[in-house]
Amino acid sequence: MAKTIICRCEDVSLEDLIEGFRAGFHDLESLKRYTGFSTGFCQGKSCTAHAARFLSALRGGDDVVADPPRTRPLLHPTSAASFAGQITPGSDRKPT
Amino acid sequence: MKDRADLVIIGGGVIGLSLAYHLAKMGFSDIVILEQGYLCFGASGRNGGGVRQQWSTEDHIELSRQSVAMFRNLSRETGYNIWFRQGGYLFLARNAEMAAQLEQNVKLQNRVGIPTRLLSPAEAQGLVPGLNTQGVEVCSYNGSDGVLFPWPAVWGMAEMAKQLGVEINTFTRVTDIDIKGRTIAKVLTDRGAVATQRVVNAAGGWSWQIARMAGCELPNKPYRHEILVSEPLRPFLHPMVSDLSDGTYFSQTMRGEICGGISDPEEGSSMSTSSSFRFLNRMCQSMIHLLPTLAGVKILRQWAGYYDVTPDGNPILGKVNEVDGFIQLNGFGGHGFMLAPIVGKLAAEWVLRKSEHPIFSKYNLNRFKSGEVKKESLVIG
Numbered sequence: 251m252a253k254t255i256i257c258r259c260e261d262v263s264l265e266d267l268i269e270g271f272r273a274g275f276h277d278l279e280s281l282k283r284y285t286g287f288s289t290g291f292c293q294g295k296s297c298t299a300h301a302a303r304f305l306s307a308l309r310g311g312d313d314v315v316a317d318p319p320r321t322r323p324l325l326h327p328t329s330a331a332s333f334a335g336q337i338t339p340g341s342d343r344k345p346t
Numbered sequence: 347m348k349d350r351a352d353l354v355i356i357g358g359g360v361i362g363l364s365l366a367y368h369l370a371k372m373g374f375s376d377i378v379i380l381e382q383g384y385l386c387f388g389a390s391g392r393n394g395g396g397v398r399q400q401w402s403t404e405d406h407i408e409l410s411r412q413s414v415a416m417f418r419n420l421s422r423e424t425g426y427n428i429w430f431r432q433g434g435y436l437f438l439a440r441n442a443e444m445a446a447q448l449e450q451n452v453k454l455q456n457r458v459g460i461p462t463r464l465l466s467p468a469e470a471q472g473l474v475p476g477l478n479t480q481g482v483e484v485c486s487y488n489g490s491d492g493v494l495f496p497w498p499a500v501w502g503m504a505e506m507a508k509q510l511g512v513e514i515n516t517f518t519r520v521t522d523i524d525i526k527g528r529t530i531a532k533v534l535t536d537r538g539a540v541a542t543q544r545v546v547n548a549a550g551g552w553s554w555q556i557a558r559m560a561g562c563e564l565p566n567k568p569y570r571h572e573i574l575v576s577e578p579l580r581p582f583l584h585p586m587v588s589d590l591s592d593g594t595y596f597s598q599t600m601r602g603e604i605c606g607g608i609s610d611p612e613e614g615s616s617m618s619t620s621s622s623f624r625f626l627n628r629m630c631q632s633m634i635h636l637l638p639t640l641a642g643v644k645i646l647r648q649w650a651g652y653y654d655v656t657p658d659g660n661p662i663l664g665k666v667n668e669v670d671g672f673i674q675l676n677g678f679g680g681h682g683f684m685l686a687p688i689v690g691k692l693a694a695e696w697v698l699r700k701s702e703h704p705i706f707s708k709y710n711l712n713r714f715k716s717g718e719v720k721k722e723s724l725v726i727g
Contacts, residue, residue, distance in 0.1 A: 283497050
């Protein structure tokens with residue numbers, strides 16, 4: 251059966267969202283915590299909008315979920331050493 | 347939302363939920379919980395999940411001993427896996443004064459039945475390979491301390507309370523408490539009023555505001571406490587490591603992340619949960635100093651919550667002089683989560699007058715007038 255992936259970092263599927271919704275998690279913050287979407291490497295950059303869209307549909311469609319979870323540092327996963335003043339900025343970056 | 351209840355609990359955090367759950371189990375379930383956000387919105391959803399029994403006062407040691415026993419059963423009881431892992435807590439002392447304090451604490455903990463031991467720096471390295479023990483005089487370690495995942499613990503208690511008849515209202519902000527003479531008439535919210543004569547103030551960092559609505563002043567002050575989490579790593583770190591010299595603590599969660607924070611003597615009381623670069627810098631320096639292998643670990647996120655801090659580091663429990671039926675369960679100063687199971691149970695027995703545990707008089711608000719309580723000195727972060 252085809253599977254719709256919402257969050258690629260934490261492998262959260264649409265089925266997981268639906269299960270979370272049925273378990274009573276009806277707001278984006280709670281659904282995030284229950285399913286784990288947005289808690290991985292990209293911290294929600296690629297999944298939050300999808301999750302919000304599907305949550306709106308689950309809530310009946312006319313109720314648009316517009317409040318994303320609070321954006322927090324870091325913008326990008328970065329080594330502890332770079333914040334400890336132990337290496338110069340940029341030197342821990344690898345070519346992608 | 348119900349417009350009338352025997353008991354209203356303000357704050358859907360772990361303290362209020364634990365109280366509601368235990369009351370409902372005892373057959374008292376006409377309870378309305380009012381939570382301003384979602385479940386886990388406050389400190390109950392923002393903490394590092396540490397659960398320890400190493401304290402400097404006998405009361406804290408005994409309460410946390412009973413809480414650990416209850417946490418061990420909570421997953422089975424609620425059906426929510428709280429990922430409680432008892433990998434121990436390792437405290438590091440760097441000077442003679444701290445070493446003496448640890449020695450004294452260990453004696454006290456042993457008397458209460460907690461098997462804490464003093465370890466030499468070399469023994470500590472056996473527990474945490476790669477630990478930098480330069481300048482460390484002595485460590486204390488108790489293997490039955492541990493870490494858990496706070497969110498499912500909150501949901502599990504909420505679910506059980508709901509099944510037993512408790513009404514939990516999320517996204518419901520308390521705006522005022524209506525008092526007639528010395529008696530509570532109703533609690534007003536942005537979604538309507540609830541008539542009641544008994545109100546529990548379990549609002550954590552917001553407790554001082556709630557108390558004011560009832561015409562009562564608490565000495566509690568909210569302090570921002572910041573915390574961070576790394577990418578997940580293969581399990582390698584057994585105990586929570588905590589350095590008493592700067593209040594650094596970190597542990598490895600069951601998801602593999604390193605999660606921890608640090609005290610900041612310059613942090614003043616505020617109602618802010620913003621994130622600072624200062625924290626990131628200090629925390630990364632300290633954790634790399636303690637465990638140099640963490641230098642290359644990538645940090646994913648930092649966030650913040652409130653410590654609800656009282657002048658003596660102990661909670662405020664029980665009645666107040668000004669208003670009848672206004673019950674305090676707050677001021678836990680960063681360790682409310684770990685005490686929640688037993689405090690909720692004892693408070694339930696106390697509310698139903700099944701027993702009169704001494705903590706409800708000893709840690710009453712009145713103590714700040716008489717000044718009789720021993721300060722808890724082992725508050726971290």
